[in-house]
Amino acid sequence: MSSEILYSVQHLDVDYSTRIGDVRAVDDVSLDIRTGEILGLVGESGCGKSTLGKAMMRTITVPGHITGGQLVFEDIYLMSLTEKQMSHIRGNKIGMVFQDPMTSLNPLMRIADHLTEAIRVHNKDMSKQDARDRAMEMVKELGIRVERIDDYPHQFSGGMRQRIMIALVLALNASLVIADEPTTALDVIVEAQFLDVLRDLQQEFNLTILLITHNIGVVAEIADRVAVMYAGKMVEIAPVESLFADTKHPYTRGLLKSVPNIDVDNQDLYKMKGAPPNLVAPPSGCRFHPRCPYAVALCSRELPELMSVGEDHQAACWIYSDRDDRPRDETE
Ligand code: SF4
Numbered sequence: 001m002s003s004e005i006l007y008s009v010q011h012l013d014v015d016y017s018t019r020i021g022d023v024r025a026v027d028d029v030s031l032d033i034r035t036g037e038i039l040g041l042v043g044e045s046g047c048g049k050s051t052l053g054k055a056m057m058r059t060i061t062v063p064g065h066i067t068g069g070q071l072v073f074e075d076i077y078l079m080s081l082t083e084k085q086m087s088h089i090r091g092n093k094i095g096m097v098f099q100d101p102m103t104s105l106n107p108l109m110r111i112a113d114h115l116t117e118a119i120r121v122h123n124k125d126m127s128k129q130d131a132r133d134r135a136m137e138m139v140k141e142l143g144i145r146v147e148r149i150d151d152y153p154h155q156f157s158g159g160m161r162q163r164i165m166i167a168l169v170l171a172l173n174a175s176l177v178i179a180d181e182p183t184t185a186l187d188v189i190v191e192a193q194f195l196d197v198l199r200d201l202q203q204e205f206n207l208t209i210l211l212i213t214h215n216i217g218v219v220a221e222i223a224d225r226v227a228v229m230y231a232g233k234m235v236e237i238a239p240v241e242s243l244f245a246d247t248k249h250p251y252t253r254g255l256l257k258s259v260p261n262i263d264v265d266n267q268d269l270y271k272m273k274g275a276p277p278n279l280v281a282p283p284s285g286c287r288f289h290p291r292c293p294y295a296v297a298l299c300s301r302e303l304p305e306l307m308s309v310g311e312d313h314q315a316a317c318w319i320y321s322d323r324d325d326r327p328r329d330e331t332e
Contacts, residue, residue, distance in 0.1 A: 006208050007033040007056065007176055012069035014048070014055050023279045025051040025064070027232040030306075033176070038202055038209045040219030040240070042255070043229035044276055052229070053178050053212050057096060058086050073176070091121070095169030097162065099181040104165060105153040111139070111164055112149040118171035138167045142197060159190035163197060170205060180212045195222050216259055220244060225312075228252045231277050231287040234306060238313040248315035250292045286318065294319060296327040 014026040026048045033039050041049045054060050056071060058078060071078040073093065078086060090096075098104060105114060115135035120126055126134075136146045142163040144156075153161060162182055169177050179198075183191040199222050202209055211223060219226050219240065226243045228236040228251065236249040247253045257270035274291040277283050283290050289299040298318055306314040307321065318326045 004035045005032045006035045006074065007210075008070075008072040009052070009056060010070040010072065012052070012055060012071070013067045014051050014060060015065055015067045017063040017065075018280070021280045024282075025232055025279065026055060028069075029229075029232075029234050030069075031227055031234060031237070033208060033210055034225075035175075035208055036202075036206045037224040038199075038211055038222055040223030040226045041210060041212045041229065042214065042216055042219055042226060044255075045214060046276055046279075047229040048232040049212050049214075049229050050180050053096075053180050053210065056178060056210070057090055057094060059090075092172060093174055094176045094178060095172055095174035097165045097169065097177060097179040097182045099184045102153060102161065104168075105161065107153055110150050110152055111135075111156075114164070115139070115149075115167060115171055118168050122171075122173055135167075135171070138170060139164075142167050142201075143193075157190070158185050159194050162186070162194050166198065166201060170201065175208060177207055177209045178212070179209060181214070182211070183213070183215070183218055191218070192221075198222065216255055228255070231282060232279060233287055233316065235288070235317070236313075236315045237306070238310070238315075242310060242313050246310065246313070248309045248313065248320065249288075249317050250294050250319075251288045252315075254291075286316075294327040294329060296325065298323065298325045299327060 009029060009031040012026055012029045013024060016023045016025055029052060041052065043049050051060065051064070055066055060066055066079070073089065078089065081089070112132060112135055115138060116128060116131040119131040119134050123131070136149055139149055140146050144160060144163060156164065183194055186194060195218065198209070201207060211219065213219060223240045225237065225239050227234060228249065230251045236243065236252045243252065244256070247256055254270065254272040258272060260269060272291055277287055283300070285300040285302050286304055289295040292299065304316045304318045304321065306316045309315045309320045319329045
């Protein structure tokens, strides 16, 4: 993994117009994705993580709108591109893998046709037979039997379809893969196999992957760094080891404490108090304050920005400020 930035999200705002008012689903979010890393983006349902992924591809549709900020990919300002230019970036540079691959695979096309078509987009002089041979190598590499290359998408299991999606992204030569909940529909064994394949491919092709998931266990398994969102805001960003060993933000602490440990019998699972806020009327100040065990008056008055809390580690929490009226962490 290098420290070079492949994709930079800068102060991004995404709003949805609803009957009961405008909802800011992504609020002033900044995030850098580094070349060759797997960045895990986690948070509860409705925190804005999938909206952020879609906004990065500029595929937010009405009633949603990107209302502020910049998206910079390989030094290209994506918000300045026409839709035609943007669709070229989507088809060639950034690949997306969704929870349900059937939404992206044409049910009437055989896997071989999906792959050869994608390969020939980039290798216009390649013969159909050579593209087919290349497609066969790819499916083999992804652990799919080559005899199945002429099967249709519905003839594959969910895990195999996800592998085919990754093969398509590789065929496109995409440098960034945005994978939105790719393992949510898979059972744990297939999920583990898929994550192994993803990690191997990432290393072999130096892919950069943004892995969007509600499952912090998936992130622990595979990510290099982790970004945590809460109620449309980015609240913590850290290398995966620091996030687990030295968790800073109270929300992330709650998230980690709520995950069951299969090595422990009869454990009392932590339950975070309250529920995620209604984004039509989000709480004042820090959005987590109604649920936070550390909250003080300052927290409900003023919104904390992301601040440095360790090496390559940032958290948006007043505990780490130098203000006299800040909340105190009992572990200090
Ligand atoms: Fe809790 Fe206050 Fe930190 Fe928000 S700013 S997470 S309310 S301590």
